[in-house]
Structure formats: C-alpha cells, structure tokens
Amino acid sequence: MRSGLVAIGALEAARPRKGEAALATAAASGVGHLAVQLARVRGAGRVVGAVSDAGKAGFVRSSGSTTWSSTGRGAGGEPVDYVLDAVGGDMLSPALASLTPGGRLVAYSSGGRTIQAYDLLIGAKSVIGFQMARIARGEPELYERWRRELWELFEEGAVKPAVHGEFALEEAARAHAAIESRGNRGKVVLHP
C-alpha cells in the first residue's frame, strides 16, 4: 500500500492529461512498477519503463509499459510528456532530455544530484518534488482519498502489486541483499 501511495502521489504531482506519454524510471522497483500501472489506469497513451537490465523488460511490459529503455530516455528517442523519476543521480540528465517542450519531471527519489536551471529554460520544462511523508503529515484527507482509490484498484484487479519475495525478520540480511542486487521485480516484503 505504501509504495502505491508514493506512486499515486508522484503521478498526481505530474498533473497528467489523458493520452500523454510517460516515462517511469526504476520501472521494476517496488514503487516503479505501480507507477507504470497507475499511469496506464489514469489514461497515459504510452508508458516507457526504464530499467538497467534487459532481463526485467518482460516484467516491466507485464506492468503495462508499452516499451522499455535501459537509458532513461524515451525508448527509440520518442520524447515523453512527463517523467516519474525514482532514481535521480545520473538518471536526471537523460530523463530531463527525454521530455517534450513543456514536459514535467517528478523527482521522488533519494538519488540526489543538481539540475541546471538552463536545462529547464530550454523547452520550458518543470521539475516537481514529491515527498509522501509531507502528505501523510499535512494532508490527511488527500492521503485517505489516495488510499481508498488504491484499495478499489487492487480489488478490481486494475492494479496488481507484485511481491518479489517475502522474508521473516530474522532473514533481514537476505531481504537487503535482494534489494541491493537491484534484481527485485516488485516489492520485497519483510515480516515483523
């Protein structure tokens, strides 16, 4: 649920319009695979999922992305209207470059890195930060609306969270190893 809330919040921050093209980075991650699905459910025309490993392409496609990219650019050089960026760091520049004029990048990662204002001026692009904790603390009604919408989408089967693996608390080191290997497809769950 928590990953879905982050994904829905990042998507709303992008102010998507029906039929727009989207790029989701770390598209196989716990949050990213739900961002791909939610973008489709909310009317995206095309969703590109960026992953670092071709072995994840099938999973990313099964989440509803029309194609995948290993570079963070809209695959095939096709620009996108908005980016949901779960990575930051080295991914920021190619992700910004993939935007159409007037495009929006939602930065919700912990990856950091600096954006040059000039890169935004060219093409009149926007960067929007999103932090779930701020919504949970300061906007409980919005948080509750997103929570309800997600439950409905889960119940209808319109959005399907993927669990990569479940671990008991004593196996926390194995759970961390699964995440650190960057091989997870969906969420890694640790049971208290």
Ligand SMILES: NC(=O)c1ccc[n+]([C@@H]2O[C@H](COP(=O)([O-])OP(=O)(O)OC[C@H]3O[C@@H](n4cnc5c(N)ncnc54)[C@H](OP(=O)(O)O)[C@@H]3O)[C@@H](O)[C@H]2O)c1
């Ligand atoms: N803003 C918020 O409120 C909020 C809340 C929760 C989480 N987040 C952020 O959302 C992002 C995704 O979280 P998650 O739990 O879904 O992640 P996750 O399941 O652990 O997946 C992270 C994925 O990021 C990709 N990645 C690309 N560059 C990386 C690098 N240099 N180091 C490590 N991973 C890299 C990897 O996939 P590939 O190798 O396929 O690229 C990796 O599997 C994180 O940045 C997290 O901090 C934000």
